Amino acid sequence: MSLAELICPAGTPAALRTAVDAGADAVYCGFQDATNARNFPGLNFTPEELAAAVAYAHARGTKVLLALNTYPPAGKVDLWRQAADIGARLGVDAFIVADMGVADYIARTHPQVRLHLSVQAAASSPEAIRYYCENFGVKRVVLPRILTIPEIRQIRTEIPCEIETFIFGNHGLMVEGRCSLTNYLTGQSTNMDGVCSPASDVEYRREADGSMSSQLAGFTIDCFGPEEKAGYPTICKGRYRTDHREDAYYAFEEPISLNLSRLLPELIDAGVHAFKIEGRQRSKSYVRGVVSAFRKAVDDIRAGRQADIADLVALTEGQKQTQGAFETKKWR
């Protein structure tokens, strides 16, 4: 049986302590800049905060993984290199990287620190994953959310590194690390600036009938009726009018979250080494609820008991959940 480590999100020092106390095996976090894919206002860590966080986590046997999982614009690599240097000095247990240049720098400069390949690298074939392992010494791959469990089981036999899969949270549907929808409307890049639908470009409007519209950079991307559940203001989850439909509809995907709580035993059996919970942008309340629920579930499975996972639907986007491609390729 794989170890089934629980990898948990930490957007702030308080959230990190919450995740550790709720039973995380490892927490992942980032600095307050474009080096990570949750570069949101008021979120993330200063180097001083990260130092204290590493001490707190390590004292309790929890690992700290530093997300450096964005792509530096050509020729502007200094920020990513400095972040790696600071992380190594502070004793983080691994870097989560997507860019080959960043991976190469860390492999040469800080070879003692583990490298994990971010989902943002979109490495989904054994050939791609082996390339990163052979050239940069990658020890773990975070798989894109496009594979079925039989496919994961097969990949496991063909690669020399550990596998991590997402099990809960936000469920974007583009090829990870390649989506340019935000860039198209706002000029900011999800993959280089680290933010999808930057808050500074988002506006919510309450209409006279009690409905609410969400706008990004002046474009309306959805309008929710007075009683309708809402989602994040991301373009991929917007409703649009087109010539071939009468009403506005979810052209890409409806607001929905991934929840693989019922597939945990199969994932463990397929050789998945670590389970990732999405949500560095979420509150301590979310971290406490989701981490505790999955901690109990994983412990139950390890002990041979039936896992009874708490109902987490209230914390999901649009208050809807899916098992996505893990269950079937037809999920869209």
Place this chain on the structure above:
Amino acid sequence: MISVTEQASRTRLPGEGAVARLACAVVQPLLSRVVRRIAASHPSVFARLGAHQSTDFLIDPVELPFALHLRPDPRALVLRAVPRDRMPEAGAVIRGKFLLLLELIDSEEDGDAAFFSRDLEVSGDTEAVVRLRNALDDMDGSIAEETAAMFGRPGRAILARLRKSYAEART
């Protein structure tokens, strides 16, 4: 900047006229004490607000007879109760039931989940709201409990009753 007076009257919230002004006058000394105390015990909260320390937030507990005007500037902190017919121009507005807002401040509830369920409404400068949310979420301890503790046993008893009625209303 957005004017919320129009919105508030459209939704017919309570909180205009002499009764609202009296309620504001009664709670104001308490608010001033609370905000000074919290600022002194959680100074790190201001760093996460960045430039939005000078933003005017309007926090609008829909069932109370007044709203709260917050300007989280550590050099000149403002937290004041305002009647709904005298609400200032605000950079950002956060609206919901009083106890939901209290639970959000204390991270007993998740802000995104409250937004998805439409129990929480935000308008104006979204970045300001996100910064305030993240700054408050990084605070350890409970503002509600710290506030209640300032009033000893009666304060704690009132908070416990409020929480119980909130929990009952949700089930």
